Amino acid sequence: MNEPVISVANLSYRYGTFTAVDAISFQVQKGEIFAFLGPNGAGKSTVINVLITLLALQEGSVIVAGHDLQRDPAGVREAIGIVFQEITLDRDMTAWEILEFHGRLYALPKEERRKRIDELLALVELEGKRDAYVKELSGGMKRRLEIARGLMTRPKVLFLDEPTLGLDPQTRIRMWEYLRDVNREGTTIFLTTHYMDEADQLSNRISIIDHGRIIATGKPWELKNALGEDIIYLETADNDAAMQILDGDERVRSVRRTKRGLLAMVHGDGTQLLPALLDGIHDAGLKVTAVNLKKPSMDDVFVHFTGRELREEGPARHMVRRR
Amino acid sequence: MNTGFLTIYWRDMLRFVRFKTLLVSSLIQPALWMAFFGVAMSSSFDRLGAGIPPVPGVESVGYLTFMGAGVIAMTTLFTSLFGGIVLLFDKNWGLMREILASPLPRHHIIIGIGLSGMTKSFIQAIIIMIFGLLIGVEFFRNAGPLDIAVSVLGILLFVGIFSLGFLFLSATISISMESPEGLQGIITLMTMPIFFASNALYPTDAFPQIMRDLSAVNPLTHLITGIRYFAIGSDFTAIGIHVTSTPDDVVRSLLMLVVFAAGMFSIAWWRFSRAVVT
Ligand SMILES: Nc1ncnc2c1ncn2[C@@H]1O[C@H](COP(=O)(O)OP(=O)(O)OP(=O)(O)O)[C@@H](O)[C@H]1O
Numbered sequence A: 001m002n003e004p005v006i007s008v009a010n011l012s013y014r015y016g017t018f019t020a021v022d023a024i025s026f027q028v029q030k031g032e033i034f035a036f037l038g039p040n041g042a043g044k045s046t047v048i049n050v051l052i053t054l055l056a057l058q059e060g061s062v063i064v065a066g067h068d069l070q071r072d073p074a075g076v077r078e079a080i081g082i083v084f085q086e087i088t089l090d091r092d093m094t095a096w097e098i099l100e101f102h103g104r105l106y107a108l109p110k111e112e113r114r115k116r117i118d119e120l121l122a123l124v125e126l127e128g129k130r131d132a133y134v135k136e137l138s139g140g141m142k143r144r145l146e147i148a149r150g151l152m153t154r155p156k157v158l159f160l161d162e163p164t165l166g167l168d169p170q171t172r173i174r175m176w177e178y179l180r181d182v183n184r185e186g187t188t189i190f191l192t193t194h195y196m197d198e199a200d201q202l203s204n205r206i207s208i209i210d211h212g213r214i215i216a217t218g219k220p221w222e223l224k225n226a227l228g229e230d231i232i233y234l235e236t237a238d239n240d241a242a243m244q245i246l247d248g249d250e251r252v253r254s255v256r257r258t259k260r261g262l263l264a265m266v267h268g269d270g271t272q273l274l275p276a277l278l279d280g281i282h283d284a285g286l287k288v289t290a291v292n293l294k295k296p297s298m299d300d301v302f303v304h305f306t307g308r309e310l311r312e313e314g315p316a317r318h319m320v321r322r323r
Numbered sequence B: 001m002n003t004g005f006l007t008i009y010w011r012d013m014l015r016f017v018r019f020k021t022l023l024v025s026s027l028i029q030p031a032l033w034m035a036f037f038g039v040a041m042s043s044s045f046d047r048l049g050a051g052i053p054p055v056p057g058v059e060s061v062g063y064l065t066f067m068g069a070g071v072i073a074m075t076t077l078f079t080s081l082f083g084g085i086v087l088l089f090d091k092n093w094g095l096m097r098e099i100l101a102s103p104l105p106r107h108h109i110i111i112g113i114g115l116s117g118m119t120k121s122f123i124q125a126i127i128i129m130i131f132g133l134l135i136g137v138e139f140f141r142n143a144g145p146l147d148i149a150v151s152v153l154g155i156l157l158f159v160g161i162f163s164l165g166f167l168f169l170s171a172t173i174s175i176s177m178e179s180p181e182g183l184q185g186i187i188t189l190m191t192m193p194i195f196f197a198s199n200a201l202y203p204t205d206a207f208p209q210i211m212r213d214l215s216a217v218n219p220l221t222h223l224i225t226g227i228r229y230f231a232i233g234s235d236f237t238a239i240g241i242h243v244t245s246t247p248d249d250v251v252r253s254l255l256m257l258v259v260f261a262a263g264m265f266s267i268a269w270w271r272f273s274r275a276v277v278t
């Protein structure tokens, strides 16, 4: 299992003087689903575009599927499949023609091509749309067609840049199922996303990327555990005073301010710790106005590591308010 | 041999036959030129030329016949100059990324687009010839079937090489531009001088010297020289002007076109090797 399919060391990329990717290093193991999680403008697409040879390698070393990007870009191209961030399908071609064109581009023999098209249309459940024009397909169907296209050449790695961007929740979950199927059949997957749940549920390992740097890497549960076992949210009459009290408590791992309250990450079982901590604050004469207890989510991990919130996504927080 | 360019060719032809309006308009447009412009101009030019005494022993052709070669050339010019625009659309719609990230060598894109554009020009040229003959263009006079076949092949040879040159140019401009409007502007700007500083509409003998010099290096002039040689002959008069061309002239014109096309291909190759599309 410990056999890197993608190996990146000190990769940097500059647009003019602006550094979009800043000395990034990471490895993706064979058979993994690996995700880059980061907000808009983090540099995710730039990394992908360098890895798939669309942008020149300016600095650093990259090996993809055994091919050195600098010395053998052609080898890299033949070994990978790509699903771009935006839809890149000719609206006026049929689903079948899209795949046929791709197969020809990669010089697949005719027999192989035709067989593969049938297999893949079945995999992404588009057999019925074989002769439909792209413009007649829904957003989710287009994405599935693009995934099928990315798999035409049986790539060692499939790159997906924000594969579920703009899809409705059900379609996204279906898409994840397709990707898990593809992965089970042996294709390593490298994807970028700014959806917390996508990184959390779909990938085996995540790198959190922000401002062109990797801030943390690990399995989803590892990242969450780094925050402690439970998270307690408090609103009090005097948050500053309450923060001092919590900071001094050895059962509390760390405390952070939010807009209206405090977030305390705790080492032990939150259900047991919560009453004790509340008692402490109460004894100091501070009134607690709101409380919430939860397991760390990917959102919390993200906020913890980047110091900011990815506001658009993730489930709404459920608050227990005390009047 | 790597035949990747056939993939590009296949897709472009697919689009050509798919967009019926595009297909039909590109076939009807030259016919309309021929019908309206040709017929109108020929009636006035032929009247003007009627007063000039014919050169003894030299065949005289009507203006419609003279201009028929110009219409083939002009149509080829327009079609070819716009032939690369698909690359601009591909670039703007993100479709180019699929191609550029594939193992296909980049010059195959240029060759593929060149060949499909050339095919379109062949189709148009043949339609104009047939339509022209129907409305009274006197191409291939007194020629047997074999002569006609040779002449048609000669015309297509000239049309093909000429169109490749302008298609490569069009591809270069397309990959360098951001918007179709910009491309359209540049092409319109270019067609004017190319068209008028040529022998498409009238013999260049009456031009001022500078126009004659321009005309002599103008690929369009060389294309028309070739077409007239094969379609009309090496020695004729039109609107009172005596036009002659030797086989040497024709070979020189062909070579000029080959040099032009090769030059444009090199520029396109260079440009594509540097193109960054994300
Ligand atoms: N062609 C370009 N020229 C200049 N700057 C660019 C270019 N492309 C991207 N950038 C900048 O580089 C940074 C990283 O962009 P990139 O597209 O890699 O981000 P991303 O993580 O993919 O974001 P998103 O989630 O919005 O797709 C951004 O600040 C962006 O403005």
Ligand SMILES: [Mg+2]
Pocket (backbone or CB within 6 Å): A044, A045, A046, A085, A161, A162
């Ligand atoms: Mg992106």
